[in-house]
Amino acid sequence: MGKKEQIDAQQILEKYDKENQFRLQIGKWAWVVTFLGVALTLFHLYTGYFGTLPSQKQGAAHLGTALGIIFLLYPAKKAWMRTQKTVPWYDVALAFTAMYVTYHKIIFFDSILQSRISGYSPLDVLISIIGIALVLEATRRTVGLPIVMVASVAILYTLFGKYIPTQILSHPGFSLDRITTNLWFRESGVFGTPIQISAKFIYLFLFFGVILVHTPIGKFFNDLAFALTGRYTGGTAKAAVVASALQGTVSGSSVGNTVASGSFTIPMMKRAGFTPEFAGATEASASTGGQIMPPMMGAAAFIMMEYLGVSYAVIMLAAVVPAILYFTGIFIGTHFEAKRLKIFGLPKSELPVLKTLIIRNGYMLIPLFVIIGTIMYGFTPQRAALYGILSAFLVTLVRKESRMSLRDIVNMLEQGARVALPVISAVATAGIIAGVVSITGLGAKFASGIIALSGGFLILALFFTMVACIVLGMGLPTTANYVVTATIAAPVLINEFGIAPLAAHMFVFYFGIVADITPPVCLAAYAGAGIAKANPFKTGVTAVKLAIAAFIVPYIFIYNPILVLVDVTALKLLLAITTALVGMIGVSSAVIGFFIRTSRVWERIVLFGAGLLLIIPEIQSSLIGLAIIILVWFIQKKRPPEEGPRKAAVV
Incomplete structure (x- = not known):
């Protein structure tokens, strides 16, 4: 990647990824940020190995240090990230105030526990108000305004619930003292399950990803993808899908993954003959799938583990089949688009040799195998992450060019904290929203509303839930969205x-x-469009078409949870996967509009329906769907092929 492309990539990250909008110059405070960042990472490594502190203390050290770094790094306005030459005095004051009010839980831990019985003092109330306000401001700076607005409305709802005219949503209301102390000092608010899981597991897995970034594993993934798929029809697009799927195993950021791999793959897809919108959409949809791709997945997967009371291995295994269907759908979509445009693969002479690549660089996959192996063997995610971190560090020592100096190691430890900042602030704010649900009984009220709207029909309840998730996802990060x-x-x-x-x-x-690829707010698609110089909205629409499996498969595993390995046998699972993969051919060809010939409107409708019948894990429906797809194949086979120039891909 050239220097200009690097600059463009950074500008796109700053524009669409809030977590990259930090100050570029902080003067002498850089030493403080480094110290706090390194200390935070070492704290998590230490407690991960020797045992975590009581959950409230662990969460307080985790959140307090993160808040201090956030106020030193992130300006109050995006425009100031380039203009400010140091950290202004008021942000320094906010940083140390945030650390104090959070560390207060550690310093006065026993007396705070006693206050739950005897009642909180006016100082406790003041600290809780300041703490919540600073969490919201830190979240606004690192994640954005929408989630802060949701949390603020939730707090106002708790205060003024008795004034809401709708009987379903109204409640007696609570005093400010009770709300703030409940949200700050008890386990159902800021320091609830989300922040506890972040402090125990998520931070370590994020740091594992940071170490892998310091190895040439990203380039290895790209080379591996091109070695596997580059010579086939639409090879550049297929390689982008495979590379993004591989990158997704170590990255949980849709926008970050889109920019990291898209800076390389999107220009190649455009040169091969794909439209800018399709190139950007392919990368965005594939990169978004990284959050459902085991073994790492998104941070929310670890919170799901705690909510369900199951091991992470169960979550990881449940995600395998849906992830396969998701990426298969995108992969097949790129194939049909390439066939439609007559775009063929790269010359074999220009591609990496798979055997040579595996022999020379295959050792880079060891950390991933360590993570998967330790989790499947029964180790806790915490211990699995530590072993993964150790193996990843050892991998950096294999080659001279990837070995790190002391300065590199310090920088890596600091980066571990920087990467975690948006996640920490997001889950803290999500804890506020979850706390409001707990205090007010909003969950039961929401249930009544959904049942009333759906009339007791499951399909309508699922549809309304889907809409709620997508709308929330337009303003909330995935982790916070999942918590809510x-x-x-x-x-x-x-x-x-x-x-x-x-x-x-x-x-x-x-x-x-x-939600990251669903218009009108589809940040991953916007990032892909920025690299491709494409229309953002059209890119988002195309991304939805390519990622159609993500909109279909969840409905299927609700009605028949075989796809998430619930009540499953080996034979049933094999049959379900086979028919679902064939079904994705029908669905993907329908949305692209090409099968073996350009499809007519009725053929697209029929292929889509046949694909759905195959994805449903039932014998009768699958046989009907298969018969329909074969029939359409014969009908199209009899038509003469369309004329058009063949396009050979170029690097």
Whole structure:
């Protein structure tokens, strides 16, 4: 990647990814940021190995240090990130105030526990108000305004619930003292399950990803993808899908993954003959799938583990089949688009040799195998992450060019904290929203509303839940979105409609993720469009078409949870996967408009329906769907092929 392309990539990240909008110059405070960042990472490595502190203390050290770094790094306005030459005095004051009010929970831990019985003092109330306000401001700076608005409305709802005219939503209301102390000092608010999971597991897995970034594993993934798919029809686009799927195993950021791999793959797809919109959409949809791609997945997967009371291995295995279907759908979509445009693969002489690549660089996959192996063997995610971190560090020592100096190691430890900042602030604010749900009983009220709207019909309840997840996802990060919907929406599906808990939680998890590519607010698609110089809205629409599996598969595993490995046998699973993969051919060809010839409107409708019948894991429906697809194949085979120039891909 040239220097100009690097600059463009950074500008796109700053524009669409809030977490990259930090000050570029902070003067002498850079030493403080480095110290706090390194200390935070070492704290998590230490507690990960020797045992975590009591959850409230662990969460306080985790959040307090992160808040201090956020106020030193992130300006109050985006425009100031380039103009400010140091950290202004008021942000320094906010940083140390935030650390104090959070560390206060550690310093006065025993007396705070006693206050739950005897009552909180005026100082406790003041500290809780300041703490919540600073969490919201830190979240606004690192994640954006929408989630802060949702949390603020939630707090106002708790205060003034008695003035709401709708009987379903109204409640007696609570005093400010009770709300703030509940949200700050108890386990159902800021320091609830989300921040505890972040402090125990998520931080370590994020740091694992940071170490892998310091190895040439990204380039290895790209080379591996081109070696596997580059010579086939539409090879550049297929390689982008495979590379993004591989990158997704170590990255949980849709926008970050889009920019990191898209800076390389999108220009290649355009040169091969794909439209800018299709190139940007392919990268965005594939990169978004990284959050559902085991073993890493998005941070929300670890919170799901805690909510469901299952091991991470269960979550990881449940995500495998849906992830395969998701990426298969995109892969097949690029194939049909390439066939339609007559775009063929790269010359074999210009591609990496797979055997040579594996022999020379295959060792880079060891950390991923360590993570998967330790989790499947029964180790806790915490211990698995530590072993993964150790193996990843050892991988950096294999080659001279990837070995790190002491300065590189310090920088890596600091980067571990920087990468975690948006996640930490997001889950803290999500904890506020979850706390409001707990205090006010909003979950039961939401359940009543969904049941009333759906008339007791599951399909309508699922549709309304999907809409809620996507709308929330337009303003909330995936992790925060999952916390909210898992608190409010998932229990409705479980308790009122008898849905398997794992399937219900995976449903809301999926639709929170696809918000990143769903117009009108589709940040991953916008980032892809920025690199491709394409129309953002058209790119988003195309991304939705390519990622159609993400909108279909969740409905399928709600009705038949075989796809998430609930009540499954080996034979049933094999049959379900086989028919679903064939079904994706029908669905993908329908949305692209090409099968073996350009499809007519009625053929697209029929192919889409046949694909759905195949994805549904039932013998009769699958046989009908297969017969329809074969029939359309024969009909199109009899038509003469369309004329058009063949395009050979170029690097």
